[in-house]
Amino acid sequence: MIRVGVLGARGRVGIEVCKAVEAAGDLDLVAAVDKDDPIERLEGAEVVVDFTHPDVVMGNLEWCISHGVHPVVGTTGFDAARLASVRGWLDANPGVNALIAPNFGIAAVLMMHFAQQAARYFESVEIVELHHPNKADAPSGTARRTAELIAEARRKAGSAPMPDATSSQLDGARGAEVEGVHVHAVRLAGLIAHQEVLLGGDGEILTIRHDTMNRSSFTPGVLLGVRRVRELPGLTVGLEHLLDL
Ligand SMILES: NC(=O)C1=CN([C@@H]2O[C@H](COP(=O)(O)OP(=O)(O)OC[C@H]3O[C@@H](n4cnc5c(N)ncnc54)[C@H](OP(=O)(O)O)[C@@H]3O)[C@@H](O)[C@H]2O)C=CC1
Numbered sequence: 631m632i633r634v635g636v637l638g639a640r641g642r643v644g645i646e647v648c649k650a651v652e653a654a655g656d657l658d659l660v661a662a663v664d665k666d667d668p669i670e671r672l673e674g675a676e677v678v679v680d681f682t683h684p685d686v687v688m689g690n691l692e693w694c695i696s697h698g699v700h701p702v703v704g705t706t707g708f709d710a711a712r713l714a715s716v717r718g719w720l721d722a723n724p725g726v727n728a729l730i731a732p733n734f735g736i737a738a739v740l741m742m743h744f745a746q747q748a749a750r751y752f753e754s755v756e757i758v759e760l761h762h763p764n765k766a767d768a769p770s771g772t773a774r775r776t777a778e779l780i781a782e783a784r785r786k787a788g789s790a791p792m793p794d795a796t797s798s799q800l801d802g803a804r805g806a807e808v809e810g811v812h813v814h815a816v817r818l819a820g821l822i823a824h825q826e827v828l829l830g831g832d833g834e835i836l837t838i839r840h841d842t843m844n845r846s847s848f849t850p851g852v853l854l855g856v857r858r859v860r861e862l863p864g865l866t867v868g869l870e871h872l873l874d875l
């Protein structure tokens with residue numbers, strides 16, 4: 631049995647993660663911790679799953695790693711500086727590993743992978759992500775990561791800069807730019823989490839779309855991470871590394 635703790639246990643995703651851990655025969659939910667609960671309740675866990683908030687996740691990670699607990703993190707808001715801090719904590723605590731994945735949905739990971747594969751064949755690529763209005767960060771972690779993967783594919787292929795004659799604009803009209811890829815964020819009541827990657831070439835458009843229909847869709851990926859994190863050395867970013875794509 632793997633002893634598992636959950637941070638953000640009363641949140642939208644945390645509730646689903648707790649249910650999935652409790653239902654798994656090889657996992658033991660030893661602590662369900664939310665805001666204002668003492669983090670020390672996680673002592674005794676081997677793996678901790680974090681679905682909290684970008685403002686608190688770094689403190690949670692530092693605590694877990696310094697206490698010898700392997701974190702599996704779904705919380706978003708990671709940039710290069712944050713990832714470097716995590717690597718520093720892991721270096722100081724050899725034997726502790728961490729998995730950070732901007733999206734644990736298997737179909738979402740495939741959507742990112744397909745977008746990365748397709749990117750080099752098109753002149754233009756833009757991302758539209760659409761989420762529920764309670765989301766703290768924009769653009770989403772998934773959109774940021776997709777843009778980074780697309781940018782990397784285009785760099786490797788030597789792609790020309792994307793055509794764009796915009797010479798005047800209202801602030802934000804062209805979205806945010808992540809490594810040269812435009813990302814547009816919609817926040818709308820009724821949505822959960824959705825993304826379109828629009829790829830345009832000469833007379834053709836390819837749209838790759840992913841829709842999250844419920845939050846239990848994240849749990850198979852989370853459980854995969856929980857089962858595997860102890861054998862993944864250091865920091866792993868992205869569930870794709872566990873999927874043999
Ligand atoms: N990687 C992935 O596949 C996915 C990632 N996410 C990300 O996960 C994060 C959480 O999303 P979601 O579940 O929708 O958010 P919620 O706000 O529903 O849940 C977060 C929970 O964490 C609690 N919390 C806040 N601070 C702490 C703390 N210091 N310690 C423990 N718990 C705390 C919150 O309490 P309170 O409400 O009282 O503040 C809340 O109950 C977001 O960053 C989101 O983008 C979401 C879906 C999938």
Ligand SMILES: O=C(O)C1=N[C@H](C(=O)O)C[C@H](O)C1
Pocket residue numbers: 706732733761765766769770771772773822823824
């Ligand atoms: O906040 C959410 O809901 C989600 N957050 C993640 C992100 O920022 O990409 C994953 C998914 O989009 C749901």
